[in-house]
Amino acid sequence: MTEPDDERPRARLTREDLGSWLSGPGAVIGTDQDYRGQRLGLPESGPGSVAGFGRRLVALVIDWLACLLLVRLFLPHIDYGTPGSSLATLGFFLAELTLFTWLVGASFGQRLLGLAVVRLDGGGGPGLLRALLRSLQICLVVPAVIWDRDSRGLHDRSMGTVVVRR
Numbered sequence: 001m002t003e004p005d006d007e008r009p010r011a012r013l014t015r016e017d018l019g020s021w022l023s024g025p026g027a028v029i030g031t032d033q034d035y036r037g038q039r040l041g042l043p044e045s046g047p048g049s050v051a052g053f054g055r056r057l058v059a060l061v062i063d064w065l066a067c068l069l070l071v072r073l074f075l076p077h078i079d080y081g082t083p084g085s086s087l088a089t090l091g092f093f094l095a096e097l098t099l100f101t102w103l104v105g106a107s108f109g110q111r112l113l114g115l116a117v118v119r120l121d122g123g124g125g126p127g128l129l130r131a132l133l134r135s136l137q138i139c140l141v142v143p144a145v146i147w148d149r150d151s152r153g154l155h156d157r158s159m160g161t162v163v164v165r166r
Contacts, residue, residue, distance in 0.1 A: 036151050040120060040162060050151050051115045051163040062109030067092040090139060097135035102128045114166045117156075126161050134159045 033039050037050035071078065071088045078085045100107045105125040106116045117126055117134070126134060137143040137155035144153045152162055 033149060036149070037162070037164075040150055042162070042164065047166055048164050051165050053151060055113050055115060055165075056110075056163055059107060059109030059113045059115060062112060063096060063107050064089075064093060066108055067096055070096075094135050094139050097138060098128075098132045101126055101135065102131040110163065115163055116166050117161050117163055120160050120162055126159060130159050130161065134161060 035044045038044070040050075043049045067089050070092050071085060072080065075085075075088055078088055097107050100111065101117050102125070104111060105118065110116065117131075118124070119126055119130070125131075134155050137153075137158065143155040143158070147153045148157065150162070156162055
């Protein structure tokens with residue numbers, strides 16, 4: 001036999017419950033962080049500070065547009081907008097991200113915007129394998145759009161890297 005609805009204890013959702021959730025990760029108790037990258041030992045601003053979301057997004061768009069252009073130049077027989085064109089663009093994108101990140105420490109777009117991918121362990125650039133695995137995760141999209149309070153995506157967290165300003 002069930003109790004009538006009016007006699008059941010009800011959990012009450014308070015304004016404080018919602019407020020702590022809506023305030024974001026900085027509202028969590030025990031986070032002693034005044035700015036992005038502080039707990040990583042990075043400066044608050046200037047060279048070596050964590051790159052902002054806007055710059056990283058613009059760099060990504062530049063990289064994608066450059067790869068679209070390369071596909072049109074090197075594979076003119078593939079019609080734009082077809083699955084073959086999309087796959088070729090993604091392949092060029094993966095290659096561009098991997099090679100540029102490995103060789104110069106930043107993708108083409110990141111380099112243009114004064115950004116760099118660095119290892120947190122102080123090892124300099126990410127290296128070939130780390131750059132390839134990081135680029136593969138970016139191509140999967142989901143790891144790149146889930147980030148922590150330091151604005152590091154899962155792809156950067158898993159590889160021990162961070163995107164900083166030069």
